[in-house]
Amino acid sequence: MSTETPTAxxxxxxxxxxxxxxxxxxxxxxxxxxxxxxxxTGAMGINRPSLYATFGSxxxxxxxxxxxxxxxxxxxxxxxxxxxxxxxAIEAFLRxxxxxxxxxxxxxxxxxxxxxxxxxxENARVSEALATGRAATEGVLRERLTRAAxxxxxxxxxxxRALARFVxxxxxxxxxxxxxxxxRADLHAAVDIALRALPTRPGPAxx
Amino acid sequence: MSTETPTAxxxxxxxxxxxxxxxxxxxxxxxxxxxxxxxxTGAMGINRPSLYATFGSxxxxxxxxxxxxxxxxxxxxxxxxxxxxxxxAIEAFLRxxxxxxxxxxxxxxxxxxxxxxxxxxENARVSEALATGRAATEGVLRERLTRAAxxxxxxxxxxxRALARFVxxxxxxxxxxxxxxxxRADLHAAVDIALRALPTRPGPAxx
DNA sequence: ACTCCACTCTACTGCTCGGTACAAAAAATG
DNA sequence: CATTTTTTGTACCGAGCAGTAGAGTGGAGT
Numbered sequence: 477m478s479t480e481t482p483t484a485x486x487x488x489x490x491x492x493x494x495x496x497x498x499x500x501x502x503x504x505x506x507x508x509x510x511x512x513x514x515x516x517t518g519a520m521g522i523n524r525p526s527l528y529a530t531f532g533s534x535x536x537x538x539x540x541x542x543x544x545x546x547x548x549x550x551x552x553x554x555x556x557x558x559x560x561x562x563x564x565a566i567e568a569f570l571r572x573x574x575x576x577x578x579x580x581x582x583x584x585x586x587x588x589x590x591x592x593x594x595x596x597x598e599n600a601r602v603s604e605a606l607a608t609g610r611a612a613t614e615g616v617l618r619e620r621l622t623r624a625a626x627x628x629x630x631x632x633x634x635x636x637r638a639l640a641r642f643v644x645x646x647x648x649x650x651x652x653x654x655x656x657x658x659x660r661a662d663l664h665a666a667v668d669i670a671l672r673a674l675p676t677r678p679g680p681a682x683x
Numbered sequence: 684m685s686t687e688t689p690t691a692x693x694x695x696x697x698x699x700x701x702x703x704x705x706x707x708x709x710x711x712x713x714x715x716x717x718x719x720x721x722x723x724t725g726a727m728g729i730n731r732p733s734l735y736a737t738f739g740s741x742x743x744x745x746x747x748x749x750x751x752x753x754x755x756x757x758x759x760x761x762x763x764x765x766x767x768x769x770x771x772a773i774e775a776f777l778r779x780x781x782x783x784x785x786x787x788x789x790x791x792x793x794x795x796x797x798x799x800x801x802x803x804x805e806n807a808r809v810s811e812a813l814a815t816g817r818a819a820t821e822g823v824l825r826e827r828l829t830r831a832a833x834x835x836x837x838x839x840x841x842x843x844r845a846l847a848r849f850v851x852x853x854x855x856x857x858x859x860x861x862x863x864x865x866x867r868a869d870l871h872a873a874v875d876i877a878l879r880a881l882p883t884r885p886g887p888a889x890x
Numbered sequence: 891a892c893t894c895c896a897c898t899c900t901a902c903t904g905c906t907c908g909g910t911a912c913a914a915a916a917a918a919t920g
Numbered sequence: 921c922a923t924t925t926t927t928t929g930t931a932c933c934g935a936g937c938a939g940t941a942g943a944g945t946g947g948a949g950t
Contacts, residue, residue: 484918485926509716510803513908523929524909534908585800593862594797596717607863641860641869642876649856653848655800656814662848669849673880691948692896720938730899731939741938 492530493544495520500541504583508538508592508602538591539605545587546609552576553616562624563678566643567671569617573647574663577654585655588613589648614644639674646670699737700751702727707748711790715745715799715809745798746812752794753816759783760823769831770883773850776824777877780854781870784861792862795820796855821851837883846881853877 498520502511513534517524531537556568577585588610595603621636630636650663705727709718720741724731738744763775784792795813802810828843837843857870 484924486916486928487918488927505801506803507714507716507799507801509714510801510806512803512906514906515803525911525930526928528909529927589859590801592714593792593800593859594712594714594717596713596719596722599717610859610863635872638869638872639876642873645856645860645873646852647856648859649852649854652796652800652817652855652859653852656817662845665842665845666849666852669846669880670877671880673876673878691894693898693946694948695897719936721936732941733898735939736897 488526488530490520490522490526495522496537496541496544499537500545500587501583503538503541503591504545504585504587505590507590508599509595535599535602538602542587542591542605542609546612549576549588549609550613550616553613557617557620561678562621562629563671563674565620565624566639566674567667569643570646570667570670571664574650574660574667577651577663578658578660584657586648586651589651590655610644610648614640617643642673643670695733695737697727697729697733702729703744703748703751706744707752707794708790710745710748710798711752711792711794712797714797715806716802742806742809745809749794749798749812749816753819756783756795756816756820757823760820764824764827768883768885769828769836770878770881770885772827772831773846773881774874774878776850777853777874778871781857781867781874784858784870785865785867791864793855793858796858797862817851817855821847824850831883841883849880850877 499516502516502519505511506515513524513527516534516537517527520527527537531540552572553569556572557565559565559568583590588606591606592599592603593606618637618640621630621640624630625634625636630639646666650658650666653666654663706723709723709726712718713722720731720734723741723744724734727734734744738747759779760776763779764772766772766775790797795817798813799806799810800813825844825847828837828847831837832839832841832843837846853873857865857873860873861870
Protein backbone atom coordinates (compact mmCIF):
# COMPACT_ATOMS: atom_id res chain seq x y z
CA MET A 477 0.00 0.00 0.00
CA SER A 478 1.13 3.50 -0.64
CA THR A 479 0.44 4.71 2.87
CA GLU A 480 2.50 2.05 4.62
CA THR A 481 6.25 2.19 5.07
CA PRO A 482 7.75 -1.08 3.82
CA THR A 483 10.81 -2.35 5.63
CA ALA A 484 12.25 -4.31 2.73
CA UNK A 485 12.21 -4.28 -1.02
CA UNK A 486 13.33 -1.85 -3.64
CA UNK A 487 12.86 1.69 -2.45
CA UNK A 488 10.70 4.08 -4.39
CA UNK A 489 12.62 6.26 -6.77
CA UNK A 490 10.31 9.25 -6.44
CA UNK A 491 8.75 11.36 -3.72
CA UNK A 492 5.01 10.94 -3.48
CA UNK A 493 4.25 14.57 -2.75
CA UNK A 494 6.56 15.83 -5.45
CA UNK A 495 4.89 13.81 -8.16
CA UNK A 496 1.47 14.76 -6.78
CA UNK A 497 2.33 18.41 -7.24
CA UNK A 498 3.44 17.76 -10.79
CA UNK A 499 0.22 15.89 -11.48
CA UNK A 500 -1.75 18.77 -10.02
CA UNK A 501 -0.14 21.13 -12.47
CA UNK A 502 -1.14 18.95 -15.42
CA UNK A 503 -4.74 18.63 -14.20
CA UNK A 504 -4.83 22.34 -13.53
CA UNK A 505 -3.59 23.26 -16.98
CA UNK A 506 -5.57 20.71 -18.99
CA UNK A 507 -8.54 19.81 -16.86
CA UNK A 508 -9.27 16.27 -15.71
CA UNK A 509 -10.47 15.00 -19.05
CA UNK A 510 -7.77 16.79 -21.01
CA UNK A 511 -5.03 15.29 -18.85
CA UNK A 512 -4.01 12.03 -20.47
CA UNK A 513 -2.08 9.37 -18.62
CA UNK A 514 0.82 9.97 -20.97
CA UNK A 515 0.87 13.66 -20.12
CA UNK A 516 0.63 12.85 -16.43
CA THR A 517 3.36 10.25 -16.31
CA GLY A 518 5.52 12.45 -18.51
CA ALA A 519 5.26 15.39 -16.16
CA MET A 520 5.51 13.25 -13.05
CA GLY A 521 8.60 11.48 -14.34
CA ILE A 522 7.32 8.01 -13.52
CA ASN A 523 5.74 5.20 -15.55
CA ARG A 524 2.23 3.95 -15.50
CA PRO A 525 2.71 0.92 -13.26
CA SER A 526 4.36 3.10 -10.62
CA LEU A 527 1.47 5.51 -10.85
CA TYR A 528 -1.13 2.79 -10.51
CA ALA A 529 0.72 0.97 -7.74
CA THR A 530 0.92 4.19 -5.78
CA PHE A 531 -2.38 5.91 -6.48
CA GLY A 532 -4.72 3.23 -7.81
CA SER A 533 -6.42 5.10 -10.63
CA UNK A 534 -6.51 8.37 -12.50
CA UNK A 535 -9.45 9.50 -10.41
CA UNK A 536 -7.69 8.68 -7.13
CA UNK A 537 -4.59 10.46 -8.34
CA UNK A 538 -6.69 13.48 -9.13
CA UNK A 539 -8.31 13.47 -5.73
CA UNK A 540 -4.97 13.17 -3.97
CA UNK A 541 -3.47 15.96 -6.05
CA UNK A 542 -6.47 18.17 -5.51
CA UNK A 543 -6.51 17.47 -1.78
CA UNK A 544 -2.99 18.85 -1.49
CA UNK A 545 -3.91 21.94 -3.46
CA UNK A 546 -7.07 22.40 -1.47
CA UNK A 547 -5.39 22.04 1.91
CA UNK A 548 -2.94 24.75 1.01
CA UNK A 549 -5.78 26.86 -0.32
CA UNK A 550 -7.70 26.57 2.93
CA UNK A 551 -4.60 27.25 4.98
CA UNK A 552 -3.93 30.40 2.98
CA UNK A 553 -7.53 31.47 3.38
CA UNK A 554 -7.47 30.93 7.12
CA UNK A 555 -4.25 32.90 7.41
CA UNK A 556 -5.73 35.76 5.41
CA UNK A 557 -8.91 35.75 7.46
CA UNK A 558 -6.96 35.97 10.70
CA UNK A 559 -7.39 39.73 10.87
CA UNK A 560 -9.06 41.72 13.60
CA UNK A 561 -11.96 43.08 11.55
CA UNK A 562 -14.29 41.63 8.95
CA UNK A 563 -13.22 44.28 6.48
CA UNK A 564 -9.53 43.54 6.90
CA ALA A 565 -10.20 39.82 6.72
CA ILE A 566 -12.14 40.09 3.49
CA GLU A 567 -9.62 42.40 1.93
CA ALA A 568 -6.76 40.09 2.86
CA PHE A 569 -8.69 37.14 1.49
CA LEU A 570 -9.36 38.80 -1.85
CA ARG A 571 -5.86 40.22 -2.18
CA UNK A 572 -4.20 36.90 -1.49
CA UNK A 573 -6.66 35.25 -3.85
CA UNK A 574 -5.80 37.68 -6.64
CA UNK A 575 -2.10 37.11 -6.03
CA UNK A 576 -2.51 33.35 -5.94
CA UNK A 577 -4.46 33.36 -9.20
CA UNK A 578 -1.55 35.05 -10.94
CA UNK A 579 1.46 33.53 -9.19
CA UNK A 580 4.12 32.32 -11.55
CA UNK A 581 5.12 29.15 -9.74
CA UNK A 582 1.98 27.39 -10.96
CA UNK A 583 -0.57 27.69 -13.77
CA UNK A 584 -2.74 30.82 -13.80
CA UNK A 585 -6.21 30.61 -12.32
CA UNK A 586 -7.71 28.17 -9.93
CA UNK A 587 -7.33 24.40 -9.91
CA UNK A 588 -10.79 24.04 -8.35
CA UNK A 589 -12.35 25.61 -11.42
CA UNK A 590 -10.04 24.65 -14.27
CA UNK A 591 -9.93 21.05 -13.08
CA UNK A 592 -13.35 20.44 -14.55
CA UNK A 593 -16.46 22.52 -14.12
CA UNK A 594 -18.39 20.38 -16.57
CA UNK A 595 -17.61 16.83 -17.60
CA UNK A 596 -18.93 13.64 -19.10
CA UNK A 597 -21.31 11.83 -16.75
CA GLU A 598 -18.74 9.14 -15.98
CA ASN A 599 -16.48 11.85 -14.53
CA ALA A 600 -19.18 13.66 -12.61
CA ARG A 601 -17.55 12.67 -9.32
CA VAL A 602 -14.55 14.77 -10.24
CA SER A 603 -16.59 17.91 -10.85
CA GLU A 604 -18.44 17.27 -7.63
CA ALA A 605 -15.22 16.90 -5.66
CA LEU A 606 -14.06 20.26 -6.97
CA ALA A 607 -17.36 21.92 -6.13
CA THR A 608 -17.17 20.44 -2.64
CA GLY A 609 -13.71 21.93 -2.24
CA ARG A 610 -14.89 25.36 -3.27
CA ALA A 611 -17.82 25.07 -0.89
CA ALA A 612 -15.38 24.22 1.90
CA THR A 613 -13.40 27.38 1.23
CA GLU A 614 -16.61 29.35 1.26
CA GLY A 615 -17.40 27.67 4.57
CA VAL A 616 -14.18 28.93 6.12
CA LEU A 617 -15.07 32.42 4.99
CA ARG A 618 -18.61 32.07 6.28
CA GLU A 619 -17.40 30.96 9.70
CA ARG A 620 -15.16 34.00 9.94
CA LEU A 621 -17.99 36.37 8.99
CA THR A 622 -20.46 34.66 11.28
CA ARG A 623 -18.01 35.26 14.10
CA ALA A 624 -17.69 38.88 13.00
CA ALA A 625 -21.47 39.22 13.15
CA UNK A 626 -21.52 37.74 16.64
CA UNK A 627 -18.81 40.18 17.69
CA UNK A 628 -20.81 43.13 16.41
CA UNK A 629 -18.28 43.65 13.64
CA UNK A 630 -21.00 43.53 10.99
CA UNK A 631 -24.24 45.49 10.89
CA UNK A 632 -27.20 43.51 12.19
CA UNK A 633 -28.95 43.45 8.84
CA UNK A 634 -26.03 41.76 7.08
CA UNK A 635 -26.31 38.07 6.30
CA UNK A 636 -22.85 36.55 6.79
CA ARG A 637 -23.73 33.70 4.45
CA ALA A 638 -24.64 36.05 1.61
CA LEU A 639 -21.55 38.13 2.22
CA ALA A 640 -19.34 35.04 2.17
CA ARG A 641 -20.95 34.00 -1.09
CA PHE A 642 -20.35 37.43 -2.55
CA VAL A 643 -16.68 37.30 -1.67
CA UNK A 644 -16.37 33.83 -3.20
CA UNK A 645 -18.13 34.99 -6.35
CA UNK A 646 -15.54 37.71 -6.67
CA UNK A 647 -12.72 35.31 -6.19
CA UNK A 648 -14.14 32.78 -8.65
CA UNK A 649 -14.91 35.41 -11.25
CA UNK A 650 -11.36 36.62 -10.96
CA UNK A 651 -10.24 33.03 -11.41
CA UNK A 652 -12.07 32.85 -14.72
CA UNK A 653 -10.37 36.03 -15.84
CA UNK A 654 -7.01 34.75 -14.64
CA UNK A 655 -7.47 31.52 -16.57
CA UNK A 656 -7.90 33.65 -19.69
CA UNK A 657 -4.68 35.49 -18.99
CA UNK A 658 -5.77 38.59 -17.10
CA UNK A 659 -3.01 40.51 -15.40
CA ARG A 660 -2.71 40.69 -11.65
CA ALA A 661 -3.45 44.40 -11.60
CA ASP A 662 -6.76 43.77 -13.33
CA LEU A 663 -7.85 41.37 -10.63
CA HIS A 664 -6.89 43.82 -7.92
CA ALA A 665 -8.84 46.55 -9.69
CA ALA A 666 -11.95 44.40 -9.43
CA VAL A 667 -11.20 43.85 -5.76
CA ASP A 668 -10.87 47.62 -5.30
CA ILE A 669 -14.40 48.10 -6.55
CA ALA A 670 -15.77 45.15 -4.61
CA LEU A 671 -14.41 46.43 -1.34
CA ARG A 672 -16.60 49.48 -1.68
CA ALA A 673 -19.59 47.18 -1.57
CA LEU A 674 -18.83 45.87 1.88
CA PRO A 675 -21.39 46.68 4.53
CA THR A 676 -18.50 47.44 6.84
CA ARG A 677 -15.56 49.80 6.54
CA PRO A 678 -11.87 49.86 7.33
CA GLY A 679 -11.00 50.32 10.93
CA PRO A 680 -12.42 48.77 14.11
CA ALA A 681 -15.95 47.47 14.38
CA UNK A 682 -18.53 49.64 12.71
CA UNK A 683 -22.29 49.41 13.19
CA MET B 684 -21.91 22.56 -48.79
CA SER B 685 -24.00 23.35 -45.83
CA THR B 686 -24.23 27.03 -46.57
CA GLU B 687 -25.55 26.61 -50.11
CA THR B 688 -29.12 25.80 -50.98
CA PRO B 689 -29.17 22.80 -53.31
CA THR B 690 -31.87 22.70 -55.92
CA ALA B 691 -32.06 18.94 -56.29
CA UNK B 692 -31.38 15.84 -54.28
CA UNK B 693 -32.80 14.42 -51.13
CA UNK B 694 -33.69 17.18 -48.70
CA UNK B 695 -32.13 17.31 -45.28
CA UNK B 696 -34.22 15.60 -42.64
CA UNK B 697 -33.22 17.99 -39.85
CA UNK B 698 -33.07 21.69 -39.18
CA UNK B 699 -29.54 23.00 -38.86
CA UNK B 700 -30.27 25.46 -36.09
CA UNK B 701 -32.31 22.98 -34.12
CA UNK B 702 -29.53 20.41 -34.03
CA UNK B 703 -27.00 23.15 -33.26
CA UNK B 704 -28.97 24.07 -30.17
CA UNK B 705 -29.07 20.45 -29.10
CA UNK B 706 -25.33 20.16 -29.63
CA UNK B 707 -24.81 23.32 -27.60
CA UNK B 708 -26.62 21.76 -24.69
CA UNK B 709 -24.35 18.70 -24.76
CA UNK B 710 -21.19 20.82 -24.93
CA UNK B 711 -22.54 23.02 -22.17
CA UNK B 712 -23.31 20.12 -19.89
CA UNK B 713 -20.20 18.03 -20.55
CA UNK B 714 -17.58 20.45 -21.81
CA UNK B 715 -15.91 20.11 -25.19
CA UNK B 716 -13.70 17.20 -24.28
CA UNK B 717 -16.41 15.41 -22.33
CA UNK B 718 -18.84 15.61 -25.24
CA UNK B 719 -18.33 12.47 -27.30
CA UNK B 720 -19.53 12.18 -30.87
CA UNK B 721 -21.95 9.50 -29.72
CA UNK B 722 -23.44 11.80 -27.10
CA UNK B 723 -23.67 14.60 -29.65
CA THR B 724 -25.29 12.62 -32.44
CA GLY B 725 -27.61 11.00 -29.92
CA ALA B 726 -28.85 14.34 -28.64
CA MET B 727 -28.95 15.90 -32.09
CA GLY B 728 -30.92 13.00 -33.52
CA ILE B 729 -28.66 12.61 -36.55
CA ASN B 730 -25.83 10.24 -37.47
CA ARG B 731 -22.18 10.95 -37.80
CA PRO B 732 -22.00 11.32 -41.57
CA SER B 733 -24.80 13.88 -41.51
CA LEU B 734 -22.96 15.76 -38.81
CA TYR B 735 -19.68 15.72 -40.70
CA ALA B 736 -21.28 16.60 -44.02
CA THR B 737 -22.99 19.58 -42.42
CA PHE B 738 -20.43 20.87 -39.96
CA GLY B 739 -17.09 19.42 -41.01
CA SER B 740 -15.63 18.48 -37.67
CA UNK B 741 -16.32 18.37 -33.96
CA UNK B 742 -14.46 21.63 -33.50
CA UNK B 743 -16.42 23.39 -36.25
CA UNK B 744 -19.64 22.08 -34.78
CA UNK B 745 -18.62 23.47 -31.44
CA UNK B 746 -17.81 26.86 -32.87
CA UNK B 747 -21.10 27.03 -34.72
CA UNK B 748 -23.05 25.99 -31.64
CA UNK B 749 -21.18 28.44 -29.46
CA UNK B 750 -21.65 31.24 -31.97
CA UNK B 751 -25.41 30.87 -31.70
CA UNK B 752 -25.26 30.90 -27.93
CA UNK B 753 -22.91 33.84 -27.93
CA UNK B 754 -25.01 35.90 -30.33
CA UNK B 755 -28.02 35.47 -28.11
CA UNK B 756 -25.89 36.29 -25.09
CA UNK B 757 -24.69 39.51 -26.64
CA UNK B 758 -28.19 40.43 -27.77
CA UNK B 759 -29.51 39.90 -24.25
CA UNK B 760 -26.67 41.95 -22.83
CA UNK B 761 -27.30 44.80 -25.25
CA UNK B 762 -30.98 44.77 -24.40
CA UNK B 763 -30.26 44.87 -20.69
CA UNK B 764 -27.75 47.67 -21.11
CA UNK B 765 -30.25 49.77 -22.99
CA UNK B 766 -31.23 51.70 -19.88
CA UNK B 767 -30.96 55.42 -19.30
CA UNK B 768 -28.36 55.31 -16.52
CA UNK B 769 -25.20 53.33 -15.91
CA UNK B 770 -26.59 52.06 -12.63
CA UNK B 771 -29.79 50.81 -14.22
CA ALA B 772 -27.87 49.29 -17.09
CA ILE B 773 -25.52 47.40 -14.80
CA GLU B 774 -28.31 46.21 -12.58
CA ALA B 775 -30.32 44.98 -15.56
CA PHE B 776 -27.22 43.24 -16.90
CA LEU B 777 -26.51 41.45 -13.65
CA ARG B 778 -30.15 40.54 -13.03
CA UNK B 779 -30.65 39.10 -16.47
CA UNK B 780 -27.34 37.29 -16.12
CA UNK B 781 -28.41 35.72 -12.82
CA UNK B 782 -31.71 34.69 -14.37
CA UNK B 783 -30.03 33.27 -17.45
CA UNK B 784 -27.61 31.26 -15.35
CA UNK B 785 -30.50 29.52 -13.64
CA UNK B 786 -33.09 29.28 -16.41
CA UNK B 787 -34.61 25.85 -16.75
CA UNK B 788 -34.78 25.65 -20.53
CA UNK B 789 -31.04 24.97 -20.72
CA UNK B 790 -28.26 23.67 -18.47
CA UNK B 791 -27.35 25.74 -15.43
CA UNK B 792 -24.42 28.10 -15.65
CA UNK B 793 -22.66 29.55 -18.63
CA UNK B 794 -21.69 27.80 -21.85
CA UNK B 795 -18.72 30.12 -22.24
CA UNK B 796 -17.23 28.81 -19.03
CA UNK B 797 -18.41 25.21 -18.82
CA UNK B 798 -17.52 24.62 -22.46
CA UNK B 799 -13.89 24.33 -21.52
CA UNK B 800 -11.84 26.69 -19.35
CA UNK B 801 -8.84 24.40 -19.49
CA UNK B 802 -8.11 21.73 -22.05
CA UNK B 803 -5.50 19.56 -23.67
CA UNK B 804 -3.15 21.54 -25.92
CA GLU B 805 -4.72 20.12 -29.08
CA ASN B 806 -8.01 21.71 -28.04
CA ALA B 807 -6.57 25.03 -26.97
CA ARG B 808 -8.37 26.77 -29.81
CA VAL B 809 -11.66 25.87 -28.21
CA SER B 810 -10.78 27.44 -24.87
CA GLU B 811 -9.50 30.47 -26.69
CA ALA B 812 -12.72 30.83 -28.68
CA LEU B 813 -14.69 30.78 -25.44
CA ALA B 814 -12.43 33.36 -23.84
CA THR B 815 -12.78 35.55 -26.90
CA GLY B 816 -16.55 35.31 -26.57
CA ARG B 817 -16.47 36.37 -22.95
CA ALA B 818 -14.16 39.24 -23.84
CA ALA B 819 -16.67 40.34 -26.48
CA THR B 820 -19.45 40.45 -23.91
CA GLU B 821 -17.20 42.46 -21.63
CA GLY B 822 -16.57 44.75 -24.59
CA VAL B 823 -20.27 45.46 -24.99
CA LEU B 824 -20.45 46.34 -21.34
CA ARG B 825 -17.36 48.50 -21.57
CA GLU B 826 -18.76 50.44 -24.51
CA ARG B 827 -21.91 51.19 -22.59
CA LEU B 828 -19.99 52.39 -19.56
CA THR B 829 -17.59 54.42 -21.65
CA ARG B 830 -20.60 56.15 -23.12
CA ALA B 831 -21.95 56.70 -19.60
CA ALA B 832 -18.64 58.30 -18.63
CA UNK B 833 -18.79 60.57 -21.66
CA UNK B 834 -22.33 61.54 -20.73
CA UNK B 835 -21.28 62.46 -17.21
CA UNK B 836 -23.23 59.52 -15.85
CA UNK B 837 -20.15 58.21 -14.01
CA UNK B 838 -17.84 60.11 -11.67
CA UNK B 839 -14.72 61.37 -13.40
CA UNK B 840 -12.41 59.19 -11.36
CA UNK B 841 -14.13 55.99 -12.45
CA UNK B 842 -12.43 53.81 -15.04
CA UNK B 843 -15.16 52.36 -17.27
CA ARG B 844 -12.89 49.48 -18.23
CA ALA B 845 -12.30 48.48 -14.63
CA LEU B 846 -15.97 48.80 -13.85
CA ALA B 847 -16.90 46.63 -16.84
CA ARG B 848 -14.40 44.05 -15.68
CA PHE B 849 -15.85 44.11 -12.18
CA VAL B 850 -19.33 43.49 -13.51
CA UNK B 851 -18.09 40.61 -15.66
CA UNK B 852 -16.25 39.12 -12.70
CA UNK B 853 -19.51 39.13 -10.79
CA UNK B 854 -21.34 37.49 -13.61
CA UNK B 855 -18.66 34.86 -14.14
CA UNK B 856 -18.35 34.10 -10.45
CA UNK B 857 -22.08 33.63 -10.32
CA UNK B 858 -21.75 31.31 -13.31
CA UNK B 859 -19.35 29.12 -11.36
CA UNK B 860 -21.79 28.97 -8.49
CA UNK B 861 -24.66 28.23 -10.85
CA UNK B 862 -22.71 25.39 -12.44
CA UNK B 863 -22.43 23.87 -8.98
CA UNK B 864 -26.17 24.12 -8.46
CA UNK B 865 -26.62 27.41 -6.64
CA UNK B 866 -30.18 28.70 -6.48
CA ARG B 867 -31.28 31.78 -8.35
CA ALA B 868 -31.91 33.69 -5.13
CA ASP B 869 -28.30 33.15 -4.09
CA LEU B 870 -27.03 34.73 -7.27
CA HIS B 871 -29.30 37.72 -6.83
CA ALA B 872 -28.13 38.11 -3.26
CA ALA B 873 -24.58 38.48 -4.55
CA VAL B 874 -25.83 41.03 -7.06
CA ASP B 875 -27.53 42.93 -4.24
CA ILE B 876 -24.23 43.34 -2.47
CA ALA B 877 -22.33 44.14 -5.66
CA LEU B 878 -24.69 46.93 -6.57
CA ARG B 879 -23.68 48.74 -3.43
CA ALA B 880 -20.16 48.87 -4.79
CA LEU B 881 -21.11 50.90 -7.82
CA PRO B 882 -19.55 54.34 -8.01
CA THR B 883 -22.94 55.56 -9.17
CA ARG B 884 -26.37 55.33 -7.63
CA PRO B 885 -29.96 54.68 -8.74
CA GLY B 886 -31.62 57.59 -10.45
CA PRO B 887 -30.39 60.02 -13.09
CA ALA B 888 -26.78 60.91 -13.53
CA UNK B 889 -24.87 61.32 -10.30
CA UNK B 890 -21.47 62.90 -9.87
C1' DA C 891 -42.05 7.89 -64.94
C1' DC C 892 -37.40 8.34 -64.90
C1' DT C 893 -33.05 10.27 -63.57
C1' DC C 894 -30.29 12.54 -60.61
C1' DC C 895 -28.02 13.65 -56.53
C1' DA C 896 -27.79 15.03 -51.81
C1' DC C 897 -28.69 12.82 -47.71
C1' DT C 898 -28.91 8.72 -44.45
C1' DC C 899 -27.29 4.50 -42.57
C1' DT C 900 -24.35 0.58 -41.22
C1' DA C 901 -20.08 -0.64 -40.65
C1' DC C 902 -15.63 0.33 -40.51
C1' DT C 903 -10.76 2.83 -39.93
C1' DG C 904 -6.55 4.14 -37.24
C1' DC C 905 -5.61 5.92 -32.99
C1' DT C 906 -5.42 7.04 -28.21
C1' DC C 907 -7.54 6.28 -24.08
C1' DG C 908 -7.20 4.29 -19.10
C1' DG C 909 -5.45 0.32 -17.11
C1' DT C 910 -2.47 -4.12 -16.58
C1' DA C 911 0.79 -8.60 -17.01
C1' DC C 912 5.16 -9.89 -16.53
C1' DA C 913 9.85 -10.05 -16.10
C1' DA C 914 14.13 -7.46 -15.01
C1' DA C 915 16.16 -4.62 -11.36
C1' DA C 916 17.43 -3.21 -6.82
C1' DA C 917 17.62 -2.60 -1.92
C1' DA C 918 16.82 -4.83 2.89
C1' DT C 919 17.06 -9.16 5.59
C1' DG C 920 18.92 -13.62 6.96
C1' DC D 921 25.67 -14.44 -0.72
C1' DA D 922 21.02 -16.05 -1.41
C1' DT D 923 16.41 -14.80 -0.58
C1' DT D 924 12.73 -11.85 -0.15
C1' DT D 925 10.08 -7.93 -1.30
C1' DT D 926 8.99 -4.06 -3.70
C1' DT D 927 9.55 -1.03 -7.68
C1' DT D 928 10.53 -0.34 -12.39
C1' DG D 929 10.26 -0.78 -17.49
C1' DT D 930 8.35 -2.69 -21.73
C1' DA D 931 4.88 -4.18 -24.06
C1' DC D 932 0.40 -5.08 -24.21
C1' DC D 933 -5.12 -5.15 -23.43
C1' DG D 934 -10.07 -4.07 -24.66
C1' DA D 935 -12.73 -0.03 -25.20
C1' DG D 936 -14.00 4.19 -26.91
C1' DC D 937 -12.46 8.03 -29.42
C1' DA D 938 -12.95 11.23 -33.82
C1' DG D 939 -13.61 10.65 -38.39
C1' DT D 940 -14.88 8.06 -43.07
C1' DA D 941 -16.26 4.73 -46.98
C1' DG D 942 -19.79 3.20 -49.68
C1' DA D 943 -24.23 1.23 -50.44
C1' DG D 944 -28.94 2.42 -50.02
C1' DT D 945 -32.83 5.89 -49.91
C1' DG D 946 -36.05 9.13 -51.36
C1' DG D 947 -37.58 13.75 -52.91
C1' DA D 948 -36.95 17.22 -56.71
C1' DG D 949 -36.45 18.38 -61.67
C1' DT D 950 -37.39 17.08 -66.22
